[in-house]
Amino acid sequence: MSELDELYQEVILDHNRSPRNYRAMANAxxxxxxxxxxxxxxxxxxLNLEEGVIKDISFEGSGCAISKASASMMTAELKGxxxxxxxxxxxxxxxxxxxxxxxxxxxxxxGVGKLTILSGVCKFPARVKCASLxxxxxxxxxxxxxxxxxxx
Amino acid sequence: MKVxxxxxxxxxLAEALDISKIRxxxxxxxxxxxxxxxxxxxxxxxxxKPQIVIDALNRYYSTENSNIHRGVHCLSERATxxxxxxxxxxxxFVNARSEQEIIFVRGTTEAINLVAQSYGRxxxxxxxxxxxxxxxxxxxxxxxxxxxxxxxxxxxxxxxNHDGELVLDxxxxxxxxxxxxxxxTHVSNALGTIVPVKDIVRLAHExxxxxxxxxxxxxxxxxxxxxxxxxxxxxxxxxxxxxPTGVGILYGRSELLDAMPPYQGGGxxxxxxxxxxxxxxxxxxxxxxxxPHIAGGIGLAAAIDYLAGLDWKQVAxxxxxxxxxxxxxxxxxxxxxxxxxxxxxxxxxxxxxxxVHAHDVGTILDQEGVAVRAGHHCxxxxxxxxxxxxxxxxxxxxxxxxxxxxxxxxxxxRALKVFK
Numbered sequence: 001m002s003e004l005d006e007l008y009q010e011v012i013l014d015h016n017r018s019p020r021n022y023r024a025m026a027n028a029x030x031x032x033x034x035x036x037x038x039x040x041x042x043x044x045x046x047l048n049l050e051e052g053v054i055k056d057i058s059f060e061g062s063g064c065a066i067s068k069a070s071a072s073m074m075t076a077e078l079k080g081x082x083x084x085x086x087x088x089x090x091x092x093x094x095x096x097x098x099x100x101x102x103x104x105x106x107x108x109x110x111g112v113g114k115l116t117i118l119s120g121v122c123k124f125p126a127r128v129k130c131a132s133l134x135x136x137x138x139x140x141x142x143x144x145x146x147x148x149x150x151x152x
Numbered sequence: 153m154k155v156x157x158x159x160x161x162x163x164x165l166a167e168a169l170d171i172s173k174i175r176x177x178x179x180x181x182x183x184x185x186x187x188x189x190x191x192x193x194x195x196x197x198x199x200x201k202p203q204i205v206i207d208a209l210n211r212y213y214s215t216e217n218s219n220i221h222r223g224v225h226c227l228s229e230r231a232t233x234x235x236x237x238x239x240x241x242x243x244x245f246v247n248a249r250s251e252q253e254i255i256f257v258r259g260t261t262e263a264i265n266l267v268a269q270s271y272g273r274x275x276x277x278x279x280x281x282x283x284x285x286x287x288x289x290x291x292x293x294x295x296x297x298x299x300x301x302x303x304x305x306x307x308x309x310x311x312x313n314h315d316g317e318l319v320l321d322x323x324x325x326x327x328x329x330x331x332x333x334x335x336x337t338h339v340s341n342a343l344g345t346i347v348p349v350k351d352i353v354r355l356a357h358e359x360x361x362x363x364x365x366x367x368x369x370x371x372x373x374x375x376x377x378x379x380x381x382x383x384x385x386x387x388x389x390x391x392x393x394x395x396p397t398g399v400g401i402l403y404g405r406s407e408l409l410d411a412m413p414p415y416q417g418g419g420x421x422x423x424x425x426x427x428x429x430x431x432x433x434x435x436x437x438x439x440x441x442x443x444p445h446i447a448g449g450i451g452l453a454a455a456i457d458y459l460a461g462l463d464w465k466q467v468a469x470x471x472x473x474x475x476x477x478x479x480x481x482x483x484x485x486x487x488x489x490x491x492x493x494x495x496x497x498x499x500x501x502x503x504x505x506x507x508v509h510a511h512d513v514g515t516i517l518d519q520e521g522v523a524v525r526a527g528h529h530c531x532x533x534x535x536x537x538x539x540x541x542x543x544x545x546x547x548x549x550x551x552x553x554x555x556x557x558x559x560x561x562x563x564x565x566r567a568l569k570v571f572k
Contacts (some may be wrong), residue, residue: 004519008512008570039511040528041543062541064511065571143403146319 006120007127008065015069020076021058032136034061036129036147039041041067045075045137052083059134066118071134073115081140088133089115095119097128157376169466174221174551177202181551188521191556196500196547197525198391199372200534201455205395205479211314212447219444220339221420221437235446238453239436243457246386247377248403250313254436255409256444259370259400261291263387264335266363266415266439268295269384280332285310285318285347286537287340290530292366294337305310310336312537313460316343316492320351327359334363338370339387342529342545343492344475344500346374353382362408368392372549373471373498378403390448394549395455395534399448402439409435416441445454475499478557485564489540499548502529510542516570517544520563522556534556 025031025046043061061068066074074093078086092111094106095101099122103108121131133149140149144147175181178200183190193198212234218227220235236251243251257263276282280294286309293307301306308331310323318336327334334356338349362384367376371388377400378386383406391397404412414421414432418441424431432438459467478501482488491502504510514526525545528535535541546560 004516004518004570007515013571040532040535041511043326064431064509066512127511130511 003120003123007124008044009117011117012065012069015072015135016065017070019059019072021079022060022072023058024060024147025056027060028056028058029075030141030144032137032141032149034133034140036063036067036133038129039064041130041133043067043071043134043137045071045134045141047138047141048144049083054083054086057138059137063129063133064130066121067133070118070131073118074134074138075089077113077115086138087140090139093118093135094132097131163502166333167350167387167534168181168508169463169470171470171548171551171553174462175553176180177204178204178551179203182356184524185521186519188519189559190522191552191557193546193548194523195372195549195550195552196524196529198343198397199549200551201394201451202458204458205451205454209396209397209451211445212450212486216356217447219443221493231446232437234450238449241453241456242401246371246401248381251405252401253406253409253522255404255436255439256404256446256449257387257402257404257439258398259389259391259399260366260387261295261400263365263400264292264293264364264366265384265405267335267385267387268299270412270439271303271362271408272299274295274411275420276305276332277418280305281328281330282306283308283323283326283331283334283336285323285336286302286347287316287318287343287347288311289341289366289368291368292533293533297382302350305329305332309533312345315494315536316340316345316538318345318352320348320355323352324355325362327355327555328476329358329359329424331359331361332531333427334361335366336363337366337368337500338376339367339371339373340492340531340534341500342502342531342543343494344491344497344547345494346370346496346498347382349383350494353468355384364438369498369500373468386546390452390455391457393452393455395452396445396448399445399452401452403471406435407418408483409439413497414438414441418442420444461551466560469550470550474554474557475501477554478548481557481561482564485561485568486549487568488564491540497553500545501547502543502545504540504543505568508567510544512566512571513544513567516567517560517563518560520566522560522563524560544551 028046030047033119047057048056055130136149180200218231218232220232239251239254243254308326311319364385365383367388371393390399421441423433486546511524528541
C-alpha cells in the first residue's frame with residue numbers, strides 16, 4: 001500500500017463522507033472548541049459527562065477529511081469510556097500520530113484499538129495537526145476549562 | 153536535467169521566452185519530490201532563487217562579510233559599498249526619486265508596521281479613519297488594528313464583489329474628512345486580483361490622504377514605478393521577488409519619511425548620542441537601527457539584476473499565457489470553483505471543491521510533485537467573504553510551464569478519484 005493509500009483508507013473516507021455523531025448536543029455539560037490557526041480548521045466537541053463517564057459525545061466543525069474522520073472515529077471510540085480511559089487513549093493516539101509509538105516496534109499504535117487506521121498520518125507531518133485537533137479539543141473539554149484548544 | 157528541458161518544448165510563447173534557459177538558472181527546479189519532477193506552483197508564498205542570487209550570498213559571506221557603515225578596514229568598506237549599491241539598484245527598480253527613499257526592512261510586514269507605528273502614531277489621532285480593503289493579507293490588517301487600539305482610530309474596509317474586485321464606488325463613499333490613511337494591496341495574494349491602485353491613490357490624494365500600497369504580490373509580476381503610481385509608501389519583500397528571505401523594502405516619499413520619527417532605536421540610526429539627547433541620522437538610516445541583513449540586501453540586488461536581463465514584456469506574456477491556460481484547464485474540471493475571477497489578474501488561481509477539502513487536495517498534489525498552498529493564505533476575511541474555510545492555490549512564476557499545469561490537473565483528478 002502506498003503512503004497515500006494508507007492515509008486515505010476506505011474507513012477514513014467513509015467517516016469523512018458520513019461522520020458519526022456529527023451534531024450539536026442540547027444537553028451537553030461540557031463543550032470545547034478547537035482551532036488550527038495554520039489552516040483555519042475548527043471543531044466543537046460536546047460531552048455529556050455523568051459521574052466520570054462519557055455518556056454521550058458529538059462534534060461539529062469544518063476541516064479536511066483527516067480532521068473530520070479523526071473526530072468522527074474519536075466520538076465512536078470515546079462513548080461510554082471513563083475520563084481516565086479517555087485520557088489514556090488521548091496519550092496513545094498522540095504517540096501514534098506523532099510516530100513516537102512506532103519507534104520501538106512495528107508500525108501502528110499500541111492501545112488505540114480501531115484507531116490504528118489513522119497511523120498512516122505520521123508519514124505526513126503537515127497533517128498530524130489535522131488528525132489531533134479533535135483530540136486536543138476533547139482533552140480541553142474534559143479539563144472543563146473555557147479555553148479554546150489550539151494545535152499550536 | 154531531463155525534466156527541465158522536456159518541459160520547455162511546447163506552448164506558443166516558448167520561443168519568445170526561453171523557458172528551458174530560465175529553468176536552468178534555478179537549481180532547485182531540477183529536483184524530484186516523492187520520485188516525481190518538482191512542479192513548484194507556490195510562488196505566492198515564496199519564489200525560488202536563481203543561481204546568481206545564491207552566488208551573490210555565497211560571495212558576500214566568502215569574501216566581503218563585515219559590518220557596514222562602521223569599519224575603516226577594507227572588508228567593511230567593500231561590504232558598505234555593496235550594500236549601498238544594492239540600495240541604488242532597488243531605487244532604480246521601483247523608480248524612486250532618491251535612494252534616501254529606500255528603507256531596508258525585514259519584509260513587507262515590517263514595512264507596514266513601520267508606517268503604522270511611526271507615521272500612524274505621530275499623525276493620526278482618536279476618531280481618525282484608516283481605509284483598507286476586504287482582500288488584504290493579515291499583514292495589512294493587523295498592524296492597523298493595533299494602531300487603532302493604541303490611538304482610538306477606526307478601521308474602514310472597502311468591500312469586494314463576487315469576482316474578487318474592489319468596489320470603487322464604496323471606496324468613494326468611505327473616503328471622508330475623517331480618513332487619514334489608505335492602505336491597500338496592489339495585488340491580492342489569495343485571489344490574484346490586480347487592484348486599480350492609481351484610482352485609489354488619485355481619489356485619496358484629492359483629499360490629501362496618503363496611500364500605502366502593499367506590493368508583496370505585485371513586484372514579481374508587474375513593472376512597478378512608484379512615481380507613476382504616485383503612492384506615498386510602497387512595501388515589498390525580497391523573497392517573493394527571487395531574492396532572499398528576511399529582507400524587504402519600504403519606499404516612502406522623502407517629505408513624509410523626514411517628518412516621521414524613527415521606528416526602532418539603536419545603532420546606525422543615530423548621528424549623536426548622549427544621555428541627555430540623541431540626534432537621529434539622516435534618511436534612510438534613521439529607519440535602519442541595528443546591523444541589517446547585509447547579504448540579503450545584496451542578494452535582492454542580484455535578483456533585480458537577474459530580472460533586468462529578461463525582457464519584461466516577454467515575461468508578462470508568458471505569465472499571462474500560464475494564467476489563461478490554467479484557468480481554462482481548471483475550469484473544465486467538474487465541481488471545481490475558482491475563487492477570484494477578476495478581469496485583471498496575475499498568475500494566481502485559488503479554487504475549491506464542495507466535498508474535497510483544500511488540505512487533502514494539497515497532500516495528494518504533493519505526492520505528484522506539485523507544490524501548492526492549501527489554507528486561508530493569511531487572508532481569513534477573504535475566505536469569509538467567499539464562504540469557504542480554505543482554498544487550494546496555484547501561483548505561477550516566470551519559470552513555470554504549461555506542462556506543469558497539466559501535471560497539476562492530473563493531480564487534481566487523482567484527488568477527485570480518491571474522494572469519489
